[in-house]
Structure formats: structure tokens, C-alpha cells
Amino acid sequence: MINSILTGELGLAYPIFQGGMAWVSDAQLAAAVSNAGGLGIISAMNLNAGYLREQIKKCRTLTDKPFGVNIMLMSPFAGDVAQVCAEERPAVVTTGAGLPNAYMKDWLAAGIRVIPVVPSTAMAKLVERAGAFAVIAEGGESGGHIGDLSTLTLVPQVIDAVNIPVIAAGGIADGRGVAAAIMLGAVGVQCGTVFLCASECNIHENYKQKVLNAKDIDTIVTGKRLGHAVRSIRNPFTRKYARMEYESTTTGEELEELGVGALRKAAVDGDLENGCFLAGQCSAMVHEIRPAKAIIETMFAEAESLLKGAPAWVK
């Protein structure tokens, strides 16, 4: 077994988080991952407090294991969903798109472990100072909103910058990625793309097929012009967006308008033309739809085998 502070203090069987992905990470997926021994995470998305509270309650009917909630701090409902978390007390809250400082006091008082996703050492230091239990250092290989650094360069720099545990994320799809993350000094991993193809993931079948059919170079980053770089799988929508993004006559408002609802169109409607299929560079490493339990167990069996074989490299 691979043990770390995540298996010890959070009571996980495997040091793996399932990423909080909008329109993807619902109670059912989170419960499946938690039941499999990882930490399932419900995404609060841009929806209101009522939605999150309902998902938390549903998750508690499906698992008695620890689970988390991810809050997108730019959501207009961020304050409300933060309050729901303080009341409902999930084991972990992860955050993205901003600094969670305004909510830390209430969350810490509720006994929640706050673990922000950070794309830089500066963010990591600031959230450590605010009381974060750990950070998730997410490199640009990941799907969705991304920072500038790769996982391989970001993780060790964040580890050097803070004294709290660091979880690696971005581009991890199998045991090799887990073993590499451990060797970098991470205490565990967060994965998103691999769980898109979990049996318990409720996204449209077209989305899963996009991931399964992806080749290594099939993801593209768009939205840099707006300061919100996003990685997704190429399709007519990304081609149109990329073209407009690089035309000087396109306004920022036009780009924002084009992106509205695109993720929902992918995840719920399976709209191959107009949907935005967020996924990471490791999409091509996902080959089948499997239960979350099989994904996690296979990944960690491979990681354990690799780590046990590591001494063979040193003469």
C-alpha cells in the first residue's frame, strides 16, 4: 500500500483525489470514488447553494466515506456555497480561481481540511499562510482552467516553497504518473481526465468517446486572450474559438459570449459541434470505461510495483 498523510489523516485507502469538474463531478461520481478508497469531490460549479446542499445530502446516502467539495471562487454564488460547506462539513474543500482567504475562518472552525488548487508558488505560500491543510499543485497538462507551468516543474517548486503537504495534479493517468508524483515529493495525486471515463460518471456518452478516441496532440488551449486559459479536446467549437481569438477584430465580449454554456453542451447534450470537451493531455492514455474502483486499484497496483522496483536503478 502507498501511504501518506492523505491515507493517515484523511482516512483514505489510496492517496488520490478525483478532481472537482463542473458538469461532471456530481454526488454519484464522488461517492463511487470515495467508496473505492479515494477522495471523491463534488463540484459546486456556478450553481447555487441549493444545488450543492442537495448533492452533499445525496452523496451521504451513497457513501459513509470522506468526500470533498470543490468551490470555483469566481462563481457568483461562491459566498453562499462556502456557507453551505461550513454548515454541511464535508471532510475537504478544494478551491480554484482565486484565494479562499475570506472563507477560511468559518471552514477551519467547522473542522474542514481546506486544500486549494494552486498554479504557482506565490499562491501556494499565500494559502499556506491562511491556514490551508495542503495544496494541489496542478500543472498545465490538466484539462479545464490551467496555469503556465507543467506538473513536472510546478510540483517540486511548490514543495520547496511551502511546509504543508503537496498533491500533484495534471497529466496523471496511470501508475507511472502516480510513482513520478511520489518521487517529486508529492503526498498523493489528483486526477480528472481518467475519471471522465469512470462508469459512474454521468456525462454524455459522446464526451467519453471524445476522450477514448483522443490522440496525444488532440488537446488545445484556448482563452489565453481573456486571461482564462482552458484545455479541451479539439473540435469545431475550439477551431472556431481559436480562429476568433487570434483575430484582432474580435472583442473580448464576443469571445466570452461564444464560450457561454459550451461545457454544459458537451457534458449534458454531447454536442460534438458546439460543446467544449474539457480534458487533459493524458486523454490518449485513457483506453476504456471502467468503474472508479478498477481505475484506482489498477493505477496504484502499477505505482506500487514501480516504486518497489526503484532500487534496481541505483547501483
Next chain:
Amino acid sequence: MSTYETIAKLLAESKDMDVKDIRPDMGFAELELDSLDVAELVMNLEDELGVPVEIDESLRTIADLVAKVDKEK
């Protein structure tokens, strides 16, 4: 160099701006600084001045940042 001049210099360097285009009353949003940019600026400022700077919701403009730093000095 005053606190404001230090902040303006750091901001100009990191965002590839002209110092002359920065004013104390400018908000972070107006300067197109997101939370990541503000975090970088604060960390660079701490390294430069050796003074801890706490980020909270009251920090919205360059003048707010100047006031916070001067209070810590």
C-alpha cells in the same frame, strides 16, 4: 524609493507595462490583474521590502496595497 514607486516598478516589470501608465488610484481589475497576478505581486513585494503583506478583500487598488505595506513597515 517610496512604497508606491516600488510597487509600480514591480508591476511594470512583471506585466510588461510602462511605469508612467500606472497610478495609485488604479484598481487591480482595471490593471487586468487576476488573483494569480496579485499573489505574484505581493510575493515579489515581500521579497523586495522584507515586509509580510496580508491579502484580504479590502485590497482592491494600488493605493490599498501601499497603505497595507506602510502599516507593516
